Amino acid sequence: MKMFSDHVRNxxxxxxxxxxxxxxxxxxxxxDAGYFARYQRMAKTPMGRALTQARIALVARxxxxxxxxVGVGSGQFVLERNHTLGYAVNPAGIEWLKSHGRWADLYGxxxxxxxxxxxxxxxxxxxxxxxxxxxxxxVSIPIxxxxxxxxxxxxxxxxxxxxxxxxxxxxxxFDEQGFDCREWNEAETSLGRDGIHSYAFERRHxxx
Numbered sequence: 268m269k270m271f272s273d274h275v276r277n278x279x280x281x282x283x284x285x286x287x288x289x290x291x292x293x294x295x296x297x298x299d300a301g302y303f304a305r306y307q308r309m310a311k312t313p314m315g316r317a318l319t320q321a322r323i324a325l326v327a328r329x330x331x332x333x334x335x336x337v338g339v340g341s342g343q344f345v346l347e348r349n350h351t352l353g354y355a356v357n358p359a360g361i362e363w364l365k366s367h368g369r370w371a372d373l374y375g376x377x378x379x380x381x382x383x384x385x386x387x388x389x390x391x392x393x394x395x396x397x398x399x400x401x402x403x404x405x406v407s408i409p410i411x412x413x414x415x416x417x418x419x420x421x422x423x424x425x426x427x428x429x430x431x432x433x434x435x436x437x438x439x440x441f442d443e444q445g446f447d448c449r450e451w452n453e454a455e456t457s458l459g460r461d462g463i464h465s466y467a468f469e470r471r472h473x474x475x
Contacts, residue, residue: 276291277291278290278291279414279417279418279423279431281413281414281417281431283413283414285436285439285440286432286433286434286435286436286437286439287430287431287432287433287436287440288411288414288417288430288431288432289429289430289431290423290425290428290429290431291429292425292426292427292428292429293426296389296426296427297426297427298356298357298358298360299357299358299359300358300359302357302359303341303357303359303360303363304359306340306341307341307342307343309341310340310341310342310343314458314459314460315341315343316343317458318455318458318460319343319344319347320347321454321455321458321465322344322382322384322405322407322465323344323347323348325405325450325452325454325465325467326348326380326382326403326405326467328450328467329403329405329449329450329467329469330379330380330402330403331350332350332379332380333350333351333352333378333379333380334348334350334351334352334378334379334380334381334382334403334405335351335352335353335354335371335373335378335380335381335382335399336351336352336353336354336381336382336384337353337354337373337381337382337383337386337387337390337396338354338355338383338384338385338386338389339353339354339355339360339363339364340384340385340386342360342363342364342367342369344382344384345364345367345369346367346369351369352364352369352370352371352378353369353370353371354370354371354372354373373396373399374395374399376399377399377400377401378399378400378401379400379401379402379403380400380401380402380403380404380405381396381397381399381400381403381404381405382404382405382406383396383404383405383406383407383408384405384406384407385407385408385463387406387408387430388408388409388427388428388429388430388431388432389427389428389429390429390430391429393430394444397441397444397446398444400470401470402469402470403467403468403469403470404441404446404466404467404468404470405465405466405467405468406437406465406466406468407455407463407464407465407466408432408437408463408464408466409422409428409431409461409462409463410432410433410434410437410462410463410464411431411432411433411462412433413433417431420461420462421461422461422462434451434464437464437466441466441468445470445471445472446468446469446470446471447468447469447471448466448467448468449467449468449469450466450467451464451465451466451467452464452465453465
């Protein structure tokens with residue numbers, strides 16, 4: 268059926284059996300200087316500062332060493348947490364990280380811990396990304412009850428978000444990558460965000 272096959276190629280596909288959805292975001296994405304500046308403005312608000320502190324606290328409950336933050340947002344988390352480097356694809360974010368001596372290449376080596384604050388859903392190949400974590404992965408991400416919830420959500424962003432998860436779907440996906448969930452919470456939702464869950468995942472065995 269042409270209508271069906273066209274939608275599979277170009278539209279949202281959500282598989283309730285595994286709790287994962289995918290949207291084929293175009294290669295041209297809005298990651299530029301304006302995008303980075305908007306996140307820097309949001310970081311300076313009371314909510315922005317509270318979110319950064321909640322993320323620092325989540326990591327601190329499980330881990331204290333070197334961490335690579337993937338996506339970096341405004342860069343606030345990278346600067347405020349000790350022993351933190353950053354990786355970005357936005358040229359403005361890359362320039363900012365290098366100017367602060369915090370740039371690192373996610374795919375150039377493995378790291379003891381990675382964080383993906385509002386970032387995992389943007390990555391074309393998330394398996395390759397989390398494979399660079401030797402021990403810990405920390406995540407904040409929108410969580411959906413089902414496809415109807417997803418379609419009504421402000422987090423259904425056709426120019427940015429590739430991957431969509433239910434809570435069970437995200438746990439299942441990380442389990443397949445070799446990680447156990449050590450904590451999950453809705454602290455960011457309590458701070459005023461819409462349907463964001465936060466997670467700490469620990470690798471069962473160090474990668475070869």
